[in-house]
Amino acid sequence: MTSTKQxxxxxxxxxxNRQGERNVTxxxxxxxxGISPGNLYYHYRNKGMIVSALxxxxxxxxxxxxxxxxxxMNWRVKVYYFESLLASMWQFRFFHRxxxxxxxxxxxxxxxxxxxxxxVTERGALIFGALRDSGIIKxxxxxxxxxxxxxxxxxxxxxxxxxxxxxxxxxxxALDERLMRHGIYQMICLEEPFLTGEAREHLxxxxxxxxxxxxxxxxxxxxxxxxxxxxxx
Amino acid sequence: MTSTKQxxxxxxxxxxNRQGERNVTxxxxxxxxGISPGNLYYHYRNKGMIVSALxxxxxxxxxxxxxxxxxxMNWRVKVYYFESLLASMWQFRFFHRxxxxxxxxxxxxxxxxxxxxxxVTERGALIFGALRDSGIIKxxxxxxxxxxxxxxxxxxxxxxxxxxxxxxxxxxxALDERLMRHGIYQMICLEEPFLTGEAREHLxxxxxxxxxxxxxxxxxxxxxxxxxxxxxx
Numbered sequence: 001m002t003s004t005k006q007x008x009x010x011x012x013x014x015x016x017n018r019q020g021e022r023n024v025t026x027x028x029x030x031x032x033x034g035i036s037p038g039n040l041y042y043h044y045r046n047k048g049m050i051v052s053a054l055x056x057x058x059x060x061x062x063x064x065x066x067x068x069x070x071x072x073m074n075w076r077v078k079v080y081y082f083e084s085l086l087a088s089m090w091q092f093r094f095f096h097r098x099x100x101x102x103x104x105x106x107x108x109x110x111x112x113x114x115x116x117x118x119x120v121t122e123r124g125a126l127i128f129g130a131l132r133d134s135g136i137i138k139x140x141x142x143x144x145x146x147x148x149x150x151x152x153x154x155x156x157x158x159x160x161x162x163x164x165x166x167x168x169x170x171x172x173x174a175l176d177e178r179l180m181r182h183g184i185y186q187m188i189c190l191e192e193p194f195l196t197g198e199a200r201e202h203l204x205x206x207x208x209x210x211x212x213x214x215x216x217x218x219x220x221x222x223x224x225x226x227x228x229x230x231x232x233x
Numbered sequence: 234m235t236s237t238k239q240x241x242x243x244x245x246x247x248x249x250n251r252q253g254e255r256n257v258t259x260x261x262x263x264x265x266x267g268i269s270p271g272n273l274y275y276h277y278r279n280k281g282m283i284v285s286a287l288x289x290x291x292x293x294x295x296x297x298x299x300x301x302x303x304x305x306m307n308w309r310v311k312v313y314y315f316e317s318l319l320a321s322m323w324q325f326r327f328f329h330r331x332x333x334x335x336x337x338x339x340x341x342x343x344x345x346x347x348x349x350x351x352x353v354t355e356r357g358a359l360i361f362g363a364l365r366d367s368g369i370i371k372x373x374x375x376x377x378x379x380x381x382x383x384x385x386x387x388x389x390x391x392x393x394x395x396x397x398x399x400x401x402x403x404x405x406x407a408l409d410e411r412l413m414r415h416g417i418y419q420m421i422c423l424e425e426p427f428l429t430g431e432a433r434e435h436l437x438x439x440x441x442x443x444x445x446x447x448x449x450x451x452x453x454x455x456x457x458x459x460x461x462x463x464x465x466x
Contacts, residue, residue, distance in 0.1 A: 012310050020337070083261065097333065098334075099324065099333075099393070100330060100331050100332075100334065100393055100396065100397060101331075101333065101334055103397055103400070104253070104255070110397075110400065113397065113398075114398055117398060137338055142440075143422070143425070143426075145439070146418075146419065146422030146425070147422065149345065149419060149422075150383065150387065150419055150422055150423060153386060153387055153390055153391070153394060154386055156390075156394065157389075157390035157393070157394065158386070160333055160390070160393070161386060161389065161390065162331070163333065164332055164333060164336055164343075164346065165346075165347055165350060167336075169345065185379075185385065186379065186382060186383055188380030189376070189380065189382075189383060189384060190379075190423070192376070192379070193376075193426030193427065194426065207375075224318055
């Protein structure tokens with residue numbers, strides 16, 4: 001990929017995350033890059049092509065981080081998975097934030113997205129299976145399937161949920177990232193009842209790592225934030 | 234409310250659910266009702282006012298069904314709550330399906346929505362507290378909070394998730410309703426680890442009541458559907 005193409009994608013991603021994809025035009029992107037609209041069109045004929053290219057990036061990054069582990073899992077490996085998930089959720093947050101709009105606008109992207117979800121859930125099943133085989137969680141097959149689907153729901157809905165309740169956060173990166181991190185905490189709540197052994201011993205550490213102070217009562221619902229700011233700071 | 238206003242809302246709701254709010258104009262609504270656009274405008278000046286009126290209905294219905302129980306809970310009362318939730322999710326599915334678009338288009342609606350979420354989570358906390366007090370679930374305070382937030386995430390994201398993966402379902406009510414029902418199954422997966430006593434004895438019955446055959450593998454991901462159709466039929 002040429003360096004200009006790369007820069008167009010990087011800049012578009014930053015603008016989409018901060019301002020929302022629908023508020024950003026190709027002219028805005030060209031302006032932010034200091035290039036002419038004609039130069040931009042030479043690389044990407046329209047905004048939809050930029051969105052698609054960013055989706056490909058997102059997909060490659062997330063699927064890459066969901067490779068099943070080669071060795072037995074331990075609770076530290078789980079941190080790796082959570083951090084990878086969080087990085088993807090955070091880096092491409094515009095995507096899930098406005099998914100229905102994006103899929104509606106581009107049937108081809110909608111099909112790619114369905115394939116992507118299928119790949120994610122297949123890899124997710126392998127990872128949860130490895131967690132079970134390694135004695136980190138104790139689940140039967142039905143619990144494992146339910147856990148995986150619920151984890152995917154949180155993963156894919158969290159950005160949009162946060163944005164619906166705190167649209168102001170998009171302009172405040174520190175707040176936005178804190179809110180996004182808490183999505184991982186909610187995933188930990190999901191698997192918590194099934195944790196065994198060493199993983200259970202480290203539960204409190206894991207919760208503390210991702211828990212956003214007052215996220216559900218103050219930050220998420222937009223109640224007075226002083227207390228939350230203090231605790232999170 | 235006059236009977237014409239009532240009819241406008243009923244017809245708009247049916248069209249929004251089937252075709253998506255953004256594909257339905259006030260002219261479509263007037264045509265479906267067999268009234269003139271002028272008559273429609275007399276009652277609702279624009280589509281946003283219809284969406285707001287429908288949101289008020291949705292809100293009243295859902296909050297009404299989330300009254301905390303007067304007596305001790307048992308597993309049958311839980312069925313009542315699940316059925317009420319499902320009815321609201323199904324009846325107003327266009328709303329959560331396209332939430333980000335709707336909130337973006339109307340800041341006043343966005344504020345109402347935030348107040349609504351706050352009211353839902355307050356009532357949800359009371360209900361989960363009652364479930365705990367009645368010995369149906371065994372949770373500490375942190376688990377209860379996590380469980381409630383995750384239940385809300387599934388409740389509010391399920392319609393959009395289903396629609397993103399199976400946009401074709403909007404035109405097939407039987408499939409669409411089956412997919413929506415499975416959202417309740419996913420909520421049962423959430424609370425399952427915490428169930429005790431009588432409620433645990435009835436777990437299989439509850440799961441069977443809401444489980445959509447092959448939802449996660451076939452229906453949800455759009456894999457070949459013959460097997461799913463047979464099992465679900």
